[in-house]
Amino acid sequence: MAGGAALALDFSLLESQLLSRFGPARVNLLRDWQQLLNSGASEQEKLKLVNSFFNRNIQFDDDQNIWNQSDYWATPLETIGKGRGDCEDFALAKYYSLLHMGIPMNRLRLIYVKARQGNQQQAHMVLAYYPQPNATPQVLDNLDPSIKNASQRPDLTPVFSFNGEGLWQGTGNKAANSKFSRWQELQMRARSEGHR
Template sequence: MEAVAQQRFGAAAAEAVEAWRSALAGWRDQAEQEQLRRVNEYFNRRIRFADDSVVWSQTDYWATPLETIGRGAGDCEDFVFAKYFSLRELGVPEARLRMTYVRAHIGGPASSVTQAHMVLSYYPSPEAVPLVLDNLITDIRPATARPDLAPVFSFNMQGVFVGGAAQATSPVDRVSRWRELLQRMRSEGYTP
């Protein structure tokens, strides 16, 4: 992965990938809650938020973790994918993680101005209120403490979940950008 980062983005990107891999190795034996905190903080501090049009010259591009780290910038989806795959690599079970599309109320929960946004949801148990890992705020909070976010749907490797469903309603391969993301990750030497 470092060689790919070096080739595509330069020496600084290769060093950033090496630092990420080293950080993950150091967190492997930590408690799951600590892994969540560390991964969330790591990406929120090291990746600059920027729209896809600025970073990739496209209106909507789902970057791989290597691409996000290599560029040092990304939008909300890019933060989520980097956190998701980092936590999966640390051994956090698939069933506990979902990438969640939300409508974010800009200016607070009472605002009528909304924007599409993505966060990473962590379910300590199947019926628990999920914790929200977000690039907009550093704190990891329960979804009930985030009235500014209205969930639309979520997904992981198990499938797509609509509303608060505990079971996937359709296979994730229907999300074409997800398939493309996984193919690019494999070509970078990462096996999700």
């Protein structure tokens, strides 16, 4: 498997963290995730597996209810531990999962989008997959559970995109946390859990 070797997540460590922070309820989900990361042959297959895994197993809720904060970016472990997440948590969990499965980072983008639902517009985040740099991406979204080409999503208007490329990872010094962006802070937390 192409992806398996690229990541060496220590699942026994993840499991003990899950147990101590969130209790035994979702240990099986973590194990399913572990299995997921080792499956899928092609990139398209991997996209589908990851997209449906999170869309199926994670329930949408907003940060205020989950974390008692207005906006909180959760790591994949936290999302799995809670079993709930908002749009960013879905996108981020999928992003990390695909990285672990060996998808190159430059094919993945986290994209802020304006989402139109009926007459309402809301701020939303999705994960985009670019098979080629100049291609129109495929969108992994939690509002629409199936993977679609961006051109088939007139309800979404992209605003800004980013990924981990060229991102300064910080010094790992916790005391200096306050001066990092939310993205950097998340990356540091993810790293401390064992992600790249």
